[in-house]
Amino acid sequence: MRFMMLMIPKGYESAAPGTMPEAKAVEAMMKYNESLQKAGVLLALDGLRPPSEGARVSFAGGKPKVTDGPFAEAKEVLGGYWMIQVKSREEAIEWATRCPAGPNETIEIRQVQELADFPPEVQAVAQKYPEMQPHAGKSN
Amino acid sequence: MKFMVIVKASPESEAGKMPSTELLAAMGKYNEELVKAGIMQDGAGLHPSSRGARVRFAGKNRSVIDGPFAETKELIAGYWIWECKSLAEAIDWLKKCPNPMESDSEIEIRQIFTSEDFGEALTPELREQEDRTRAMAEKNKK
Numbered sequence: 001m002r003f004m005m006l007m008i009p010k011g012y013e014s015a016a017p018g019t020m021p022e023a024k025a026v027e028a029m030m031k032y033n034e035s036l037q038k039a040g041v042l043l044a045l046d047g048l049r050p051p052s053e054g055a056r057v058s059f060a061g062g063k064p065k066v067t068d069g070p071f072a073e074a075k076e077v078l079g080g081y082w083m084i085q086v087k088s089r090e091e092a093i094e095w096a097t098r099c100p101a102g103p104n105e106t107i108e109i110r111q112v113q114e115l116a117d118f119p120p121e122v123q124a125v126a127q128k129y130p131e132m133q134p135h136a137g138k139s140n
Numbered sequence: 141m142k143f144m145v146i147v148k149a150s151p152e153s154e155a156g157k158m159p160s161t162e163l164l165a166a167m168g169k170y171n172e173e174l175v176k177a178g179i180m181q182d183g184a185g186l187h188p189s190s191r192g193a194r195v196r197f198a199g200k201n202r203s204v205i206d207g208p209f210a211e212t213k214e215l216i217a218g219y220w221i222w223e224c225k226s227l228a229e230a231i232d233w234l235k236k237c238p239n240p241m242e243s244d245s246e247i248e249i250r251q252i253f254t255s256e257d258f259g260e261a262l263t264p265e266l267r268e269q270e271d272r273t274r275a276m277a278e279k280n281k282k
Contacts, residue, residue, distance in 0.1 A: 002184070004184075004186060006216065020257070020258065020259070020261065021258075021261075022261070023261035023262075026258065026261060026262065026266065027266060030266055030269055030270060030273070033270075033273050034269060034272075034273050037273045037276050037277050037280075040280060041280075042273070042276075042277040042280060043277060043280055043281050044182065044221075044277060044281070045273075045274075045277065046142070046144060046221070046252045046253070047252065047253040048144055048250040048251070048252060048253065049250060049251040049252070049253055049257075051248070051250065053227075053250075053251055054227075054248060054249050054250045054251065055227060055230075055231055055248070055249045056246055056247065056248045056249070057231065057234045057235060057237075057246070057247050057249070058244065058245070058246045058247075059237075059239035059240075059241075059244060059245050059246070059247075060244040061244070062239060064234070064235040064237075066231055066235070071248075073213075074214070075211070075214060076211070076214040078144070078146065078216070078250065080253075081144070081219075083184075085280065089191075089193070093193050093195065093204055096193075096195040097195050097202040097204070099195075099197070101195075101197040102197060103197060103198045103199070105197055106194050106195065106196055106197075107194065107195045107197075108189070108192060108193070108194045108209070109192050109193045109194070109195070110186040110187060110189065110191070110192040110216075111186065111187040111191050111192065112184045112185070112186060112187070113184065113185040113186060113187055113218075117187070118158070119158065121161065122158055122159075122161075122164060125161055125164040125165055125168060126164065126168065128165075128168060129168040129169075129171060129172050
């Protein structure tokens with residue numbers, strides 16, 4: 001089963017452009033990342049630059065509208081993510097609890113949808129686009 | 141430049157409602173264009189937050205809270221990882237995206253940190269460790 005671990009750092013929603021994590025935090029996180037990789041569970045990971053450097057596209061009434069960051073109403077924003085492959089939800093949560101995160105950080109764990117999770121009609125449509133399915137059929 | 145393109149949740153996605161065949165076909169076509177243009181590197185949909193959990197960190201303490209989580213606007217339903225020349229190019233591509241939800245929706249674009257961005261804080265040893273970790277994670281994907 002694949003899970004995303006989503007890092008939600010409180011305050012990042014108002015971080016100025018160019019904000020960088022501190023060296024000590026980076027080092028502790030790298031150790032954790034390496035432990036995920038050594039256990040064979042790590043599939044992908046990335047840190048995200050602050051929302052003040054980002055943009056949003058909204059689709060209201062079918063017309064796309066672009067808004068530059070920062071986003072005033074956002075109370076929670078992503079700081080980064082890990083994608084892991086584990087045997088159960090409990091195992092994913094266990095890995096998240098081992099993260100050297102601080103009191104201002106929350107990690108949200110979300111299961112990734114696999115093609116096999118969807119009803120047959122949906123799978124039929126998706127299978128028309130073979131380049132899209134690098135992980136198709138892996139529903140363990 | 142690498143970007144995470146984040147599809148925000150909606151009442152339908154949180155309810156686990158299946159997208160229509162028309163939307164799936166439109167999205168399939170769009171994704172195919174992204175792949176052919178060399179833009180799309182990865183992407184996935186996430187099950188609703190009712191299947192998820194959150195972990196809070198206070199010193200050595202960890203507490204686990206089961207989903208669902210109330211603020212739908214703050215949740216994510218899926219994402220892509222794109223490789224683009226600039227934020228402007230990413231925005232141009234994103235405007236071509238079919239509305240991923242039945243209701244009005246929102247997609248956020250965030251640039252991904254590279255090793256170069258960290259400057260001196262990322263020592264040569266740490267950078268090597270980072271490169272190694274990523275290379276081996278790629279192997280886990282196969």
